[in-house]
Amino acid sequence: MVRAIAWRVAGVVPVLFLVTLVLFLLLRLAPGDAADLLVPDDATEAEIQRIRERWGLDRPWIEQYASFLLNLMKLDLGRSYRYGEDVFALIASRVPATIELASLALLVAAVIAIPLGILAALRKGKALDGAVSVFAIAGVSTPTFWLGILLVLLFSAELQLLPSGGRLPYGVQLPERTGLHLVDAVLAGRFDLIGLILSQLVLPVLTLAFSMVGIISRITRGAIIDVAQEEFITTSVAKGLTRGSIIRHHLLPNATVPITTILGLELGVLISGSIIVEVVFSWPGLGTLLYQAISVRDIPLVTGIVVTYTTLFILINVVIDIIYFAIDPRIRASQGA
Amino acid sequence: MKVRASLTVAGALALAGLSSPVLAQNKPAAGRTMTITATEPMTTDNPYGESAAPVYSLWCHTYGCLGRYDHVRKKPVGILAEKWEAIDPTTWRFTLRKGLKRHDGGPGPTSADVVHSLKRIRTDPESVQSSFIAMVEKIVPVDDHTFDVVTKGPAVNLVMALFDRLIVTSADLYEKHGREADKKFAVGWGPYRLEEYLADRRVAMRKNPDWTEPDGSSTAQSPDLVILQQMREPEQRINALLNNEVQVARLVPPQLVRRLENRSDVKIVKTGGIEVMFLAFNNKMEPWTDVRLRKAVAHAVNRPLIVERLLGGYAEVQDGLVGPNQFCFTGPPDRANAYDPAKAKALLAEAGYASGGPEIDFYTAVGRYVSDRQVAEVVAQMLRQVGFKVKLHTPEYANFWADVRRGRSPFYYMGRGSIFDPSDSSGQLFGTGGSPRVQYSNPKFDQLLAAQYAEQDEEKRCQLWRQINQVLIDDVPSHFMWTHSVVTGLRANVDLEVGSSGEFWLPDAKMK
Numbered sequence: 001m002v003r004a005i006a007w008r009v010a011g012v013v014p015v016l017f018l019v020t021l022v023l024f025l026l027l028r029l030a031p032g033d034a035a036d037l038l039v040p041d042d043a044t045e046a047e048i049q050r051i052r053e054r055w056g057l058d059r060p061w062i063e064q065y066a067s068f069l070l071n072l073m074k075l076d077l078g079r080s081y082r083y084g085e086d087v088f089a090l091i092a093s094r095v096p097a098t099i100e101l102a103s104l105a106l107l108v109a110a111v112i113a114i115p116l117g118i119l120a121a122l123r124k125g126k127a128l129d130g131a132v133s134v135f136a137i138a139g140v141s142t143p144t145f146w147l148g149i150l151l152v153l154l155f156s157a158e159l160q161l162l163p164s165g166g167r168l169p170y171g172v173q174l175p176e177r178t179g180l181h182l183v184d185a186v187l188a189g190r191f192d193l194i195g196l197i198l199s200q201l202v203l204p205v206l207t208l209a210f211s212m213v214g215i216i217s218r219i220t221r222g223a224i225i226d227v228a229q230e231e232f233i234t235t236s237v238a239k240g241l242t243r244g245s246i247i248r249h250h251l252l253p254n255a256t257v258p259i260t261t262i263l264g265l266e267l268g269v270l271i272s273g274s275i276i277v278e279v280v281f282s283w284p285g286l287g288t289l290l291y292q293a294i295s296v297r298d299i300p301l302v303t304g305i306v307v308t309y310t311t312l313f314i315l316i317n318v319v320i321d322i323i324y325f326a327i328d329p330r331i332r333a334s335q336g337a
Numbered sequence: 338m339k340v341r342a343s344l345t346v347a348g349a350l351a352l353a354g355l356s357s358p359v360l361a362q363n364k365p366a367a368g369r370t371m372t373i374t375a376t377e378p379m380t381t382d383n384p385y386g387e388s389a390a391p392v393y394s395l396w397c398h399t400y401g402c403l404g405r406y407d408h409v410r411k412k413p414v415g416i417l418a419e420k421w422e423a424i425d426p427t428t429w430r431f432t433l434r435k436g437l438k439r440h441d442g443g444p445g446p447t448s449a450d451v452v453h454s455l456k457r458i459r460t461d462p463e464s465v466q467s468s469f470i471a472m473v474e475k476i477v478p479v480d481d482h483t484f485d486v487v488t489k490g491p492a493v494n495l496v497m498a499l500f501d502r503l504i505v506t507s508a509d510l511y512e513k514h515g516r517e518a519d520k521k522f523a524v525g526w527g528p529y530r531l532e533e534y535l536a537d538r539r540v541a542m543r544k545n546p547d548w549t550e551p552d553g554s555s556t557a558q559s560p561d562l563v564i565l566q567q568m569r570e571p572e573q574r575i576n577a578l579l580n581n582e583v584q585v586a587r588l589v590p591p592q593l594v595r596r597l598e599n600r601s602d603v604k605i606v607k608t609g610g611i612e613v614m615f616l617a618f619n620n621k622m623e624p625w626t627d628v629r630l631r632k633a634v635a636h637a638v639n640r641p642l643i644v645e646r647l648l649g650g651y652a653e654v655q656d657g658l659v660g661p662n663q664f665c666f667t668g669p670p671d672r673a674n675a676y677d678p679a680k681a682k683a684l685l686a687e688a689g690y691a692s693g694g695p696e697i698d699f700y701t702a703v704g705r706y707v708s709d710r711q712v713a714e715v716v717a718q719m720l721r722q723v724g725f726k727v728k729l730h731t732p733e734y735a736n737f738w739a740d741v742r743r744g745r746s747p748f749y750y751m752g753r754g755s756i757f758d759p760s761d762s763s764g765q766l767f768g769t770g771g772s773p774r775v776q777y778s779n780p781k782f783d784q785l786l787a788a789q790y791a792e793q794d795e796e797k798r799c800q801l802w803r804q805i806n807q808v809l810i811d812d813v814p815s816h817f818m819w820t821h822s823v824v825t826g827l828r829a830n831v832d833l834e835v836g837s838s839g840e841f842w843l844p845d846a847k848m849k
Contacts, residue, residue, distance in 0.1 A: 031739040040388035041754060042765055043468045045772075054462050083380045083536060084463045149572045157576040164577040170533065170541050170564050282568050284538045292378055292537065297735055 008318050012311060019310050020072070020303055021065065027299050028061040034081050034297040055081050068303065077307070078300035082292065087304040090289065095308065096179025097167060098278070098285035102270035104182075105205045109212035110263060116213070117220025122247070124225060132217055139214030148207040148280040155203060162199050165281035172196065204281040208274060212266050219262040223255035230254070256327050264320035268313040368561035369848040371831065373585040374574045375540070375565040382519045382534045384504045385457055385464040390755050391587075394840040395565065396504040399542055400525030401446065403431060404500040406757060408608075408662075408836030413500055415551045417446050417526055426491040426791055427474075433482040438547045439507065440524035446505050448478035453508035469502050472761075491791035493798060497664065497758040501840075528556070528844045529563060540565040550844055558847040578603055578826045584848070585833065586826035590707055591649035597826050608823040609653055609662035611837040614706065614752045616716065616816040621776040622747040624695045629688040631813040635674035636681035637723040638716055640818055647711055652819040657806035660820055662837040664758045665799035670807050674816065681723040696726040700749040702737045707821050713750050744773025750818075755838050760790060763805065767814055777814035 035052040052058045056067070071078055077087035120132035156164040168174060168181060175188050182201075185193045227233065228251060236246045271286070278287030286305055293301035324331050377389045384396040397405060403418040415421075420432040437445035455476050458466045472492045477485045488495060506525065510518040523531045528550075529542035544561045566583060568574045571590050575597065578586035589597065589605070597603050616634060618625035625631055640654045656673040659666050685691070699720070701713035710731055717727040732740070740746045756762050764786055765771045769778040785805045792798040809815070823839040832847040 031736045033739055036739050036742050037735055039465050040468060042762060043465070044471055047465075047467050050467075051465065082378070084383060084386055085381075085536075149570075152573060152576045156582075157579040160580040163582055164573050164580065165568065166538070166566065170539060280570055280573065282538075282566075282570075282573065284535075288537055292380065295735065 005318055005321060008314070008321060012314050015314065016072075016307055016310060017069075019306060020068065023303050023306055024061060024065045024068070024299070027297060027302065028064075030297070033057065034299060037296040038081055064299075068300070072307070077304035080293070080301040081298045082296050082301065083298075087300050090301065091286065091304055091308050093179075094284060094286045094289050097283060098271055098274060098287060100180045100182065101201065101204055101208065101278070101283060101285060102267060102274060104201055105208035105270055105274075106212065106263065106267050108205055109209040109216055109266070112209070113213040113216035114220050114259065117217040118224055118247075118252075120217065120221040121224035121228070124221075129221075132221070136214035136217050139210045139212070141214075142210065144207055144211055145276045145280055147210060148203065148277055151203045151207060152280075162202055165200075165203075165283065167200055167284055168197065204274075204277050204283055207277050207280075208270055212270070216259075216262055216266065220255070220259055223258040224251055227251050227254040253327075257324060260320060260323050260327070264316050264323075268316045271312055271316075272309040369559075370562045370564065371560035371585060371843075371846065371848060372564040372566050372583040374568040374577065374583050374587050376569055376574070376588050378537070379534075379540060379565070379567055380536050381463065382523065382536070383461070383463045383516070384506060384519065385461050385466050388465045388468075390501075390838050390840055393502050393504070395540060395542075397501060397527060398529045398563075398843055399523070399527045399531045400504050400506050401437075401527035402501065402504050403451075404496070405842065406497065406500055406836075407842070408757075408838060409834045413496055417505055419551060421496055423493070423495075423793060424485070426493075426793075427488045429486045429488075429492075429495050430479070431484055431486065433484075434551065435482055437526045439526055440530040440545060441522070443507065443509075443524070446526050447481045447508075448476075448484040449481075450505050450508045451484055451503075452476050452478060453511060454503065454505045457506065457511070458503075466502070469498055469761075472498065493790055493793055494758045494760040498761065501838075528559075532562075538567055548844070554845075556844040558849075559844050560846060560848050563843055575826065578828065581828060584828040584831050587839065589824040589826050591651040591824070592708075594649065594651065594824055602829050604827050604829055606825045606827060606833065606835050607651070608825070608835045608839075609837055610820040610823045610839070611660075611662050611757050612706075612752045612754045613655060613658060613660070613756050613820055614652075614712075614750070614818045616818060617741075617746075617749050617751060617775055618813075618815060619744060619747045619774075619776050620778075620814050621744075624688075624697070625747060627688050628813060629684045630695070631816070632674060633681040633684040633688070633723065634720060634725075635813050635816040636677045636684065637725070638719050638816065638818070639676040641676070643712060643715055644819055647708060647715060648819075648821070651822040651824060652707075653822065654819050655817050657810050657817055658756065658759050658763055659802055659806045660817075662820060663756060665795075665802040667799050667803045670803070670810055672807065673810055674813065678723050685724050690724060693724050694726055696728070698728050698730060698747055700730045700732065700737060700740070700746050702734045702751060703731045705734050705737075706750075706752050709750065712818075716750065741774055742772075744776055746774075752821075757838065759802070760786070763809075767809065775814050777812075779808060779812060779814075782808050782812075 034055065035048045035057055038051050039047055056064055068078065075088065079085065080087050080090055083090055116132050116135070120129045123129050152164045155162040172193065174181060174184055174190060174193060177184050177187055181197045182194065185191065185197055233246065233250055236250050274285065275287035275291055277283070278285045279291050286308065290302065290305045293305065375391060377391045379392070381387060384400055396402070397416060401417045404413055404415045407414045415434065417433055417437065418431045419434045422430055424430050433446050433448070435445065439445065455470060455473065458464050458470055472488045472490070472495065474487045474489045477487060479485060486495060510522045514522055523534070528545050528548040530545050531540070531542050533539070533541040541562065541564050544559065548556065550556060568577060571588070571593055574583070574586040575589065575593050577583040594605060597605050616638070618631050620626065644650065644652045644654055653660065656670050699713065699717055701709050703710045713729060717729045720727050741749060741751065753762055753766065766775055767777045767782060768786060769783050782805060785801055785808065789798050789801040789805070792801060823835060823837065825833070825835045827833055830849040833841050834845055835841050
């Protein structure tokens with residue numbers, strides 16, 4: 001097991017190398033020059049050249065890439081052209097907001113989707129199954145920016161129940177320990193802020209969760225139906241076990257592996273795919289940072305964020321492997337544990 | 338059972354939290370608080386690290402700048418400077434206000450601070466503002482409160498160029514703390530003191546109790562606390578205004594104005610803008626070397642119809658570079674290129690395209706300007722109707738801009754922001770050797786432009802501008818379309834005079 005995880009972690013190195021190389025090439029091949037985008041419309045050629053020299057954009061791309069890799073080995077992602085700040089520090093300041101949003105969205109999606117998937121599987125071919133399918137398809141096919149705007153329109157502008165976006169308003173003091181506001185509020189004993197923090201999370205979380213519900217419920221349904229066709233389930237029925245007992249002790253535990261897989265994958269997708277939702281709700285996470293960085297071809301920042309996404313994605317996969325190991329005795333046996 | 342109980346408790350806690358008046362919790366309780374939507378990126382606390390009108394305005398309110406142009410009263414007004422005069426064609430003398438106190442109790446602004454600020458704009462590695470001071474040769478202190486700005490050539494527009502943009506920061510704080518001064522000692526002399534700067538999120542500033550307006554007007558009803566809240570999505574800005582999360586929603590696009598109309602709790606302020614939109618030709622690329630084809634485009638496009646139907650009336654058709662909201666507008670030009678499709682067809686026939694053509698590539702940015710893609714689609718269709726074979730391209734902005742800046746776009750729709758005094762921008766766009774974007778060269782234009790730089794008499798200078806405008810209309814190096822109106826949404830208890838640039842002076846704002 002340890003060896004498998006070590007291999008998986010070691011795999012980060014070639015993946016990061018490839019990802020950063022492709023990114024560098026793409027950003028360098030694209031016609032837009034960061035220096036052009038950093039200066040105002042009326043900038044002179046001399047000023048553009050000064051900016052180019054300042055950020056080393058006048059050097060050959062291979063030289064820029066080599067220097068980026070050397071710095072990456074020292075965990076130095078360089079400085080952002082646009083923000084003028086250390087990329088690592090910038091990313092570190094935004095990661096918690098994205099993780100808080102993505103984790104809660106996944107939690108909400110799982111709480112809704114897994115029971116729905118189980119119910120749909122148990123009522124296969126019935127009206128409920130059809131209704132869940134319709135709901136699932138709606139979730140997968142609804143564009144998040146459209147849903148987000150509609151939710152803001154309803155809950156913010158019309159009903160005036162929830163804020164239209166942003167994170168913790170001005171003047172609210174919350175000691176930052178983890179950057180996850182809900183956790184920080186609990187750690188600081190500021191339970192009075194929980195409602196406020198949740199109110200700012202509700203709309204972006206629902207927007208993200210809705211798209212996840214569809215896919216998670218479909219995978220759950222499929223997993224349960226697959227397991228239900230196994231011989232040990234037939235045996236359980238023949239032994240006269242109750243329906244509830246079969247579901248709790250045989251169906252669900254055996255369907256956990258594919259459900260865990262999809263939850264892990266979806267968390268990765270949520271973290272890297274919340275850009276639009278973050279922009280719509282002015283959520284100060286990695287997504288808004290990436291949006292800003294791409295718009296001005298801020299190569300160190302774009303590369304840094306993509307490196308972060310890649311690393312997080314791989315780490316999530318490692319965690320899923322560990323969870324497999326914990327929940328499935330067959331995997332433990334195959335690993336010789 | 339345990340799981341069910343835990344879920345019930347968690348649900349109850351969440352409901353308890355959400356059932357409290359969350360929107361009320363979102364509003365800071367201090368005095369008159371005005372939250373304004375910020376639409377431009379706010380990425381750095383370095384006052385010289387961004388170059389956009391709202392960012393200059395923020396720093397003018399906090400650090401302070403020499404002065405501002407009052408677009409409502411159409412005159413320059415001092416902020417840190419109390420007097421300015423041209424003492425010869427290449428020298429302007431400025432006198433700073435005395436008796437101002439820095440926010441931390443430090444001394445008032447001095448000539449040394451202005452010299453330091455100029456130096457920082459030129460040498461700070463993060464500065465992107467040096468273009469607007471390109472004409473400045475040096476600043477020579479005369480005494481603590483008086484300094485001369487010496488320009489490289491005659492620069493009658495110097496005051497307009499420096500006002501609203503030359504942010505004055507403290508020389509001694511920078512000397513002691515370097516770049517950290519922007520983070521830990523962000524104090525200046527302006528009417529508001531910076532309290533918080535969170536990149537991409539918000540900026541908070543509180544009224545400076547020591548500030549007095551140069552004309553002595555009262556600031557008693559102006560907001561005590563101002564929060565600039567980053568909201569780049571127009572829908573979000575409107576919704577936030579409607580639920581009173583913000584009191585000022587900037588840049589309301591025409592298609593959303595209707596949602597604010599006929600309401601008692603919000604109002605709309607419409608101001609004529611100064612961002613000139615135009616169809617630009619690369620005058621050295623075929624087929625645009627032929628003036629008849631450029632004119633055919635000008636006659637083929639029905640600007641009033643587009644303004645009325647597509648832009649909802651929230652734009653003003655403009656002939657030439659100088660329009661009603663700009664400096665030196667002396668009324669409609671003597672000749673203009675009005676909509677006349679028959680004339681467009683005749684010009685095409687005269688140029689050898691009687692049976693259709695030429696094939697042209699037309700570029701537009703998407704999402705950069707108001708309804709840019711839709712405008713371009715309509716323009717393309719109008720051009721097709723007179724015979725042009727148009728291929729419309731909608732590249733990503735970075736690619737679009739790179740091609741425009743390098744002179745690789747043959748024909749494109751774009752805007753030029755905040756052209757109030759058009760001297761520098763027209764030189765850059767249309768002057769010989771100005772920039773490769775339009776590649777236009779006309780000795781008469783160059784001569785008139787140089788003459789207006791040296792003309793101190795405003796009336797004579799404006800007559801020169803009338804001639805310049807006419808050259809641009811007759812020769813059509815670009816076809817000018819309109820200026821978009823600046824639409825700002827306000828809560829009913831807010832009174833604000835919004836300038837043509839879209840900016841406003843907060844001490845003038847009134848909150849009931």
